[in-house]
Amino acid sequence: MGLCDIHDIRAILGRHGFHFSKSLGQNFLTDPSVPAGIAEASGAAETRNVIEVGPGMGCLTAELCRRADKVVAVELDRALLPVLEETLAGFDNIEVVQGDVLALDLKALCREKFGDAPAAACANLPYYITTPAITALLESGAFTRITVMVQREVARRICAKPGTPDYSAFSIYVQYHAAAEILFDVPADCFVPQPKVDSAVLQLTPLAKPPVETRDEKLFFALVRAAFNMRRKTLVNALGPVLGSRIGKAEITALVESVGLDVRVRGERLSLADFAKLADAVCEKGA
Structure with missing residues (x-):
C-alpha cells in the first residue's frame, strides 16, 4: 500500500466512500519524500512522542510512527477515521483522537498521553486554520519543536525581517515565541486535489524566554x-x-x-x- 500513490489513494478512499471536503481544506500528498522529510526534521526520533494535527490518510503519520515511540493524531473529520484504521493498521504506536485542535487543551492532551515526557508537534495544516493553529500550538507550551506544512506565502511572512513586504504583526508574534525557519518548499503538484498555491515546511522551536524584554x-x-x-x-x-x-x-x-x-x-x-x-x-x- 502506497499512501502517496495516487492509485492507492483513490482505491482506499473509494472503499470507504470518502469525498474530499473543500471546507476542511483537504489535500493529500502524492510525493513520498515530503512526509519522510517532515518526519525526519520533526524531532520525533529525539522526543519519542508526537502530536500530529490532521493526519489525512496517514502518510506523515506512518513516517512519524517509524521514528517515535508514540504518535497521537488529532483528526477533525470523522469520515477519515475508518480510512486511518486501515492505513495505519500495521503500527501499534499510533492513537487517533477525533477532535478539533483549536478546541483541545493541547497541554492536557500531552500530559494525558505522554506524562511529563517532551513532545514534538507535526501538521500538514489546512490553509484556512494556519494562523489560529500555529497560535494554539505555540501558546500551549507543550512542544519542544513544531514542524508544519503551510502555504508558502505564510511561511515567508512568519520568517520575514523588518522592512520587507512580508513582515507583519504575525511575524512578530511568532518570532517573539519561537525561532522560525523554512526547511523546504513543496510544489502544488505534490498534492491531490492540487491546490492553487505552493506550500512550505516551517519549523518553529519555542523559546524558553522571548528574545526581547518588555514591561507589559x-x-x-x-x-x-x-x-x-x-x-x-x-x-x-x-x-x-x-x-x-x-x-x-x-x-x-x-x-x-x-x-x-x-x-x-x-x-x-x-x-x-x-x-x-x-x-x-x-x-x-x-x-
Missing part, C-alpha cells in the same frame, strides 16, 4: 497590531487609535523620538526590540 506584553502586542493595522501610515499616526484617548499626537511623537526612531518611520520597519522599547516608554509615561 499586552501593551507590546497592542502597539504591534496598531502599527500593522495601518501599515501605510507613519507609526505616529498609526498609534493614535490605541494611545490617542490618553495622550495627544505631540506626546506620541515625543515617545517615538525618545526611543531613537524617526517620526516619519512606519511600523513595518520596527524590529521586536524597537517595539519593546516603545512599549516600555509608554509604560514610563504612564499612558
Whole structure:
C-alpha cells in the first residue's frame, strides 16, 4: 500500500466512500519524500512522542510512527477515521483522537498521553486554520519543536525581517515565541486535489524566554497590531487609535523620538526590540 500513490489513494478512499471536503481544506500528498522529510526534521526520533494535527490518510503519520515511540493524531473529520484504521493498521504506536485542535487543551492532551515526557508537534495544516493553529500550538507550551506544512506565502511572512513586504504583526508574534525557519518548499503538484498555491515546511522551536524584554506584553502586542493595522501610515499616526484617548499626537511623537526612531518611520520597519522599547516608554509615561 502506497499512501502517496495516487492509485492507492483513490482505491482506499473509494472503499470507504470518502469525498474530499473543500471546507476542511483537504489535500493529500502524492510525493513520498515530503512526509519522510517532515518526519525526519520533526524531532520525533529525539522526543519519542508526537502530536500530529490532521493526519489525512496517514502518510506523515506512518513516517512519524517509524521514528517515535508514540504518535497521537488529532483528526477533525470523522469520515477519515475508518480510512486511518486501515492505513495505519500495521503500527501499534499510533492513537487517533477525533477532535478539533483549536478546541483541545493541547497541554492536557500531552500530559494525558505522554506524562511529563517532551513532545514534538507535526501538521500538514489546512490553509484556512494556519494562523489560529500555529497560535494554539505555540501558546500551549507543550512542544519542544513544531514542524508544519503551510502555504508558502505564510511561511515567508512568519520568517520575514523588518522592512520587507512580508513582515507583519504575525511575524512578530511568532518570532517573539519561537525561532522560525523554512526547511523546504513543496510544489502544488505534490498534492491531490492540487491546490492553487505552493506550500512550505516551517519549523518553529519555542523559546524558553522571548528574545526581547518588555514591561507589559499586552501593551507590546497592542502597539504591534496598531502599527500593522495601518501599515501605510507613519507609526505616529498609526498609534493614535490605541494611545490617542490618553495622550495627544505631540506626546506620541515625543515617545517615538525618545526611543531613537524617526517620526516619519512606519511600523513595518520596527524590529521586536524597537517595539519593546516603545512599549516600555509608554509604560514610563504612564499612558
